[in-house]
Amino acid sequence: MKNLGEHAIVIGASMGGLLAARALSDFYTTVTVLERDTFPSADTPRKGVPQGRHTHGLLARGSAVLEQFFPGYNNEVVAQSGGLLGDVANDVTWIGRNVTLANGRSDLIGLLASRPVLEGHLRRRLLALPNVRAIENCAVRGLISDPASKSVTGVRARIEDKPEETVSADLVVDATGRGSSSAAWLEALGYQPPADEKVEIGIGYMTRTYRRRPTDLGGKLGIVIAGSAPTWRNGAMLAQERDSWIISAGGFLGDDAPDNDQGFLAYLATLPTMAIHDFVASAEPLTAYRRYRYVSNLRRRYEKLARFPENYLVFGDAICSFNPVYGQGMTVAAQEALTLQQCLRAGSNDLARRFFRAVSRIVDIPWDIAVGNDLRHPQVKCARPPMLRFINWYIGKLHLAATRDSTLATAFLKVVNLMIPPPALLNPAIVWRVWRGNRRSVLAASSPAIGRAA
Numbered sequence: 396m397k398n399l400g401e402h403a404i405v406i407g408a409s410m411g412g413l414l415a416a417r418a419l420s421d422f423y424t425t426v427t428v429l430e431r432d433t434f435p436s437a438d439t440p441r442k443g444v445p446q447g448r449h450t451h452g453l454l455a456r457g458s459a460v461l462e463q464f465f466p467g468y469n470n471e472v473v474a475q476s477g478g479l480l481g482d483v484a485n486d487v488t489w490i491g492r493n494v495t496l497a498n499g500r501s502d503l504i505g506l507l508a509s510r511p512v513l514e515g516h517l518r519r520r521l522l523a524l525p526n527v528r529a530i531e532n533c534a535v536r537g538l539i540s541d542p543a544s545k546s547v548t549g550v551r552a553r554i555e556d557k558p559e560e561t562v563s564a565d566l567v568v569d570a571t572g573r574g575s576s577s578a579a580w581l582e583a584l585g586y587q588p589p590a591d592e593k594v595e596i597g598i599g600y601m602t603r604t605y606r607r608r609p610t611d612l613g614g615k616l617g618i619v620i621a622g623s624a625p626t627w628r629n630g631a632m633l634a635q636e637r638d639s640w641i642i643s644a645g646g647f648l649g650d651d652a653p654d655n656d657q658g659f660l661a662y663l664a665t666l667p668t669m670a671i672h673d674f675v676a677s678a679e680p681l682t683a684y685r686r687y688r689y690v691s692n693l694r695r696r697y698e699k700l701a702r703f704p705e706n707y708l709v710f711g712d713a714i715c716s717f718n719p720v721y722g723q724g725m726t727v728a729a730q731e732a733l734t735l736q737q738c739l740r741a742g743s744n745d746l747a748r749r750f751f752r753a754v755s756r757i758v759d760i761p762w763d764i765a766v767g768n769d770l771r772h773p774q775v776k777c778a779r780p781p782m783l784r785f786i787n788w789y790i791g792k793l794h795l796a797a798t799r800d801s802t803l804a805t806a807f808l809k810v811v812n813l814m815i816p817p818p819a820l821l822n823p824a825i826v827w828r829v830w831r832g833n834r835r836s837v838l839a840a841s842s843p844a845i846g847r848a849a
């Protein structure tokens with residue numbers, strides 16, 4: 396590959412930063428990842444990634460891209476840490492619009508392991524590359540720039556308790572997550588910050604892990620419930636390493652699940668299936684309850700800025716963070732890393748403009764999926780274009796038909812797993828199956844699958 400410079404810096408060593416560094420490692424002599432936290436010696440949660448204690452699953456697309464960057468990654472997580480590979484359409488029960496989608500075999504393979512395990516394996520693989528290194532306990536505090544060339548030339552950072560120092564680089568990538576300071580850092584250099592788009596959803600996660608036996612859930616690897624009227628409560632129960640289940644539940648706009656046994660069970664009983672409730676009622680807990688509050692879907696429109704410094708990029712959740720219920724964030728970061736690789740193949744000229752434009756096309760799809768579904772909730776505030784009403788009506792019909800048609804269910808899950816774009820659900824063969832599955836005679840015959848899910 397073409398060498399584009401001596402040194403690239405990535406700020407943040409979470410999933411986004413690690414993936415960005417992998418893409419850069421093909422084009423820069425040395426890549427340094429600067430991380431504020433200490434890396435945990437075992438794959439345990441850490442301060443800078445508080446979501447690491449909560450349910451994470453890697454969608455089929457994310458698992459495939461990680462394999463592309465680090466061949467053997469998925470099997471390593473399974474063999475060394477006890478992660479589980481499963482057929483997303485067959486091994487997991489999906490409930491949306493209060494109905495259960497039909498299971499069926501597919502080529503959608505997802506990886507189940509706790510978030511710290513996914514990150515730990517990725518970090519070890521990245522740092523095994525000869526030209527990549529990481530500096531822990533390194534808090535980046537701002538950018539340094541060369542006003543004459545309108546370029547970022549490095550960062551100001553504090554390593555452990557030492558005085559602030561500058562670290563120079565030919566390219567700096569901000570992968571510091573949703574709380575990114577890029578807007579302020581850019582303003583300090585005389586640039587406009589990006590416009591924000593926010594859709595407030597007030598999602599709560601109440602999470603706990605439990606002992607797993609192979610016979611639980613009839614051998615399935617999980618249940619995912621996307622909330623719908625009347626309660627709009629979400630739930631997820633996913634198998635993880637060390638014979639454990641991770642279970643999260645929570646609703647919109649402050650409708651959080653309680654952090655005590657009686658209250659949590661009562662909350663689980665309001666979900667459209669009793670399966671999680673019945674499991675928890677007699678399960679052995681392995682951890683305390685943990686709470687997480689997720690305020691809003693948040694997208695920063697870097698692609699719309701007229702002026703942006705050379706040699707600087709923003710990446711991952713720092714560009715866009717989505718309602719986590721749809722499990723998209725790590726996969727979107729993986730797709731962005733592929734895009735970064737493609738952009739770098741064309742050289743470093745005009746890199747930021749090319750990268751942000753390409754990323755905005757990637758982000759459009761998961762953003763529309765997440766926000767489009769969140770806007771079904773009548774109290775979530777945002778304009779609802781007529782097209783969205785039609786799409787949500789059609790997806791509702793698709794769900795009804797997919798309770799008996801695993802081909803339809805798999806097509807829908809391919810979209811959710813970011814394998815195919817949403818318009819694929821409007822192709823004539825799919826529309827015909829949706830129509831066929833919604834004929835009155837078919838719906839009457841399938842009534843037990845509708846309403847309260849099995």
Ligand SMILES: Cc1cc2nc3c(=O)[nH]c(=O)nc-3n(C[C@H](O)[C@H](O)[C@H](O)COP(=O)(O)OP(=O)(O)OC[C@H]3O[C@@H](n4cnc5c(N)ncnc54)[C@H](O)[C@@H]3O)c2cc1C
Pocket residue numbers: 406407408409410411412429430431432442443444446449450451452453454457533534535536570571572573600687689710711712713719720721722723724725726728
């Ligand atoms: C509750 C919850 C559940 C989720 N579930 C899923 C799921 O099932 N599937 C999925 O794909 N995604 C999920 N996500 C999203 C996923 O966690 C993120 O998309 C993913 O972590 C990528 O984020 P990131 O690396 O861009 O940022 P982050 O994970 O936020 O990491 C930012 C990193 O930057 C470091 N940092 C911050 N500031 C500085 C600084 N100044 N100097 C140096 N380092 C700094 C932090 O310590 C941290 O390591 C979930 C998110 C939440 C909140």
